[in-house]
Amino acid sequence: MGVSNYSKGQVELNETLLVLFFIVVIIIIGVVFYFKVFQEKVKEKGEELSEQEASVLLASITSMGEISCSNEDCVDTSKLVPFGNLARNKIDYYKGLLGNKKITIYDIYPSAREGLCDNRAYNSIEYPENCNHWVIYENNAYPGRGEGLKISTPISLYYPENNEYKIGRLEIEFYG
Amino acid sequence: MDNGQAEVVGLMVIVIILIVIGVIYLRFASIKEISSYPELRTNIEVNNLLRALVKLKIENMTMSDALYDCYRDTGCDYLRNNIEDVLESVLKLDEDYRFTLLADDVEVIGFGNCNKGLLGSFPFVKHEVYLETRLTLCRKQL
Secondary structure (H helix, E strand, O other): OOHHHOOHHHHHHHHHHHHHHHHHHHHHHHHHHHHHHHHHHHHHHHHHHHHHHHHHHHHHHHHOOOOEOOOOOOEEHHHHHHHHHHHHHOHHHHHHHHOOEEEEEEEEEOOOOOOEOOHHHHHOOOOOOOOOEEEEEEOOOOHHHOOOEEEEEEEEEEEOOOOEEEEEEEEEEEOO | OOHHHHHHHHHHHHHHHHHHHHHHHHHHHOOOOOOOHHHHHHHHHHHHHHHHHHHOEEOOEEHHHHHHHHHOOOOOHHHHHHHHHHHHHHOOOOEEEEEEEEEOOEEEEEEEOOOOOEEEEEEEEEOOEEEEEEEEEEEOOO
16 A cells, blocks of 8 residues: 555544654653753762761761760770770661761871781780771671772870870761 | 644754753753862861870970970970971871961961961960960962
8 A cells, every 4th residue: 555545634643643752752751861860969969968977977076975085185095996896786876876987097197007906906015006097987888889988087096005195087988 | 845744843843942951951950069068177177187286295295395385485496397297297298288386376486388278276275375376278289
C-alpha cells in the first residue's frame, strides 16, 4: 500500500501521535534532568552540612571532658589512649555524638618518634618519646568510598608525665 | 510545506527555545555560594595556634616567659628564633605569617611578611603586665 493511499484522517492521526511522542520524550528528558540536578544539589548540601559539623567539632572537641586538661584550654595526652578505648567500647554512644568521622591527634612540635600511641606504646618505658599520634575515634560507615575530606587545627598538648606542653594538630576526617 | 510539517517545525522551535532557557537558568543556578567555613577554620586555627604557642616549653623555658623577657628588653632573639622555628613546622608551605607582641597595646616586636590576612590574638597577663600576641596568616606570594 503506498503513502498516497492514506486518508486525510490517518495522516492527521499520525501527526498527532508524532507530536504526542515528542512531548512525552521532552517531558521524560526534563524529569530525568530535573532529578539529576536535584540529586546534585542534595549531595552538595549534605557535603556542606558535614563540613559545617566538622568545623564546629574542630572548635569544640578540645573542651570535651574526656580529653581536655582539668583547668586549662589544652588536651591532656594521658587521657587519649583511655578515651580511644572507651570510644571503641561505647561506639553507639559516641557515634551519635561524633558521627561518621576519624579523629586523629598528632604531636608536631617538638616532634617525637613516628608511631601510633596505642596501649602498647603508652605502657612502654619510652613513652612519650616512642610515638607521635593517637587515633581517638574512628567510624567509617562507607569504607568503600575511600578517604574522606580532612580539616585540622593546631592544639596545645599537655604531657603530665613530664609536666610539659607541646604543639599538636587535631585532624578530623569526615566521610560524606 | 503542508500544515503538519509547519506544526512539527513550530514544535521543534519551541523545544529549542525551552532548552536554551533551561541551559541559561542552570548556568546561573549552578554558581556556588562562597563558603565561609575555610575562613572560619583559619580563624580557629590562628587562635588555637597562639594559645598553644604561649604554653609551649622549649629547653625548660616557656614561651610566655620568653615573651615577658622580650617585653622587659632582656633580649628577643630566643623568642624570635623559636617562634620562627615553630611556625615553619606548624604552618602549611603556602602560608605566610606576621607575629606581633604587644604590651599594654604598644608593639614590642613584630616579624614576618604577611601584613594583610586573617588575624588572631591571644592576650594573657604575666607578672601583672597585659601582653597580647597577634598572628596574621595569609597565602604566600610567589
